Amino acid sequence: MLRYGKEPALTGRLVKNILLLALGLLMIYPLIWLFFGSFKTNTDLFGSLSLFPKTFVWDAYSKGWRGTGQFTYGTFFLNTLMLVVPTVFFTVVSSAIVAYGFARFQFPLKGALFALMISTLMLPQAVIIIPRYLIFRNLGWLDGYWPFIVPAIFACYPFFIFMLIQFFRGLPRELDESAVMDGCNPVTILFRILLPLCKPALFSAAIFQFIWTWNDFFNSLIFINSVKKYTVSLALRMTIDSTGGTVAWNQIMSMSVLAILPPLLIFFMFQRYFVEGIATTGIKG
């Protein structure tokens, strides 16, 4: 059970493994069920306990993709990418630059500014969302993706700044000093020497930001209002609301499967960075 003590006996290990596996399967069962559910008929969904469909329905994906008529999920996925990709890119770049400033330079009020930056981790979204909405409204940015991208450009994600500061602190200062000898200025030190060494941290920041922004519902709900600009989250929510009468659940499930697929793929592709990132910085998932 624990790391200390003698190796548990074979039966003990077996029991432990069976328990862990059972609990693990219970954990991911809803996801597996979602996948198979997308191929089931409504009768099958409500009438049978079986995980596998009695009769496979193949058209839930093509029918679901068509959405509610005017726009297909093609539009919604493209919208989501147009929102997520720049947001992730600018988050990583700006956070790295700011983190470098905090980690390597001395300037007046540094301690206070650092404390301020960390304390914004606690700032509830609810307190600033209304003024932000009004600010973006005055700028004419509502119903577009600037409300997501511009805060990313200006490093409004203290999680990632903090995470990268921690990483920079782990890199020896001698690197910077010898680079100065070689005629580097702080900008070239950052981009040529330190950032390449930071790849794991930059990756984990990018992955987390990708998944959070992809899954984000609250902000898209507030800032985007025309269906043409909808993200996948908003489209899904619209689909369950607008299908009155008999809901074709398999279509909703099929689009839900597609909606969680990108974060899932990213997770499996970069699992290594994931666990490293979360373990070294303590950020939530």
Added chain:
Amino acid sequence: MKQSMRFTNAAWGLLFISPWIIGFAWFQFYPLLLSLYYSFTDYSIVKATHFIGLQNYVTMFKEDKDFLPSLRVTFLYTVIAVPLKLAFALLVAIILNSKGRFINVYRTMYYLPSILGGSVAISILWRFLFMREGIVNQVLSFAHIPAVDWLGSPNVALWTISFLVVWQFGSSMVLFLAGLKQIPADLYEAGMVDGASRIRMFGSITVPLLTPIILFNLVMQTIGALQEFTAAFVVTNGGPMKSTYLIGMKIYDDGFKLLHMGYASALSWVLFAIILILTLLIFRSSRSWVHYEDGGKN
């Protein structure tokens, strides 16, 4: 010479952090001041704004029939979801903190819900799984347990929402795992020599050394729970009978549906105050239960 060097160093530092300074001022500090100001007005996009002093705050305690119940629901939800989530996270982390062929597979299985669970897709799935005719009740009926009205009964719905969040215990678990790896093995060896039982060692070594991480998880999860929105909005839409009408949803409704933005700002400041006070209380209390290896000097 030295003076100018120091100046350039400071100038570079400020230059590098300047994006954050602008972002902080523009998107965090200024909105914060603005929302404090709005909370004393009847601001709504459509009408002229009046300064009404503390009226909003009086209204929410004296007239608003939804405010105190929704605070109560939010506290209840936090008290259910956070301890359950942390207990699972700690338990599983301790079991997983061993060598074994399949440990990585298990870790992946437990962590997966954490990265997907906050999404609308999963909230919809939850709504479907816990419907009256849904799979959860089907499984129960298979075991001859009468169907539970997971989403329709005011006593149960908050639990159904809580399960969705507890299910995402993987992120806290990973932090506990990282903490467990830091505990020096010789402490356990010393415990063995003294003849301490496993339960004794868990209580006297593992838990005390994990308290800084318990504190961190507790603070972050509490702050998160007090702000929960998507689950309550998509799975139950605040119902039935407002039994899952969390304060986050109320702020959204008042601010963006009814356009009572001044009033919603006041609500959000109350939430902010609650978060600050609770966080402070947790930190205060932590002095008596969090163990730091350097004796708390840091």
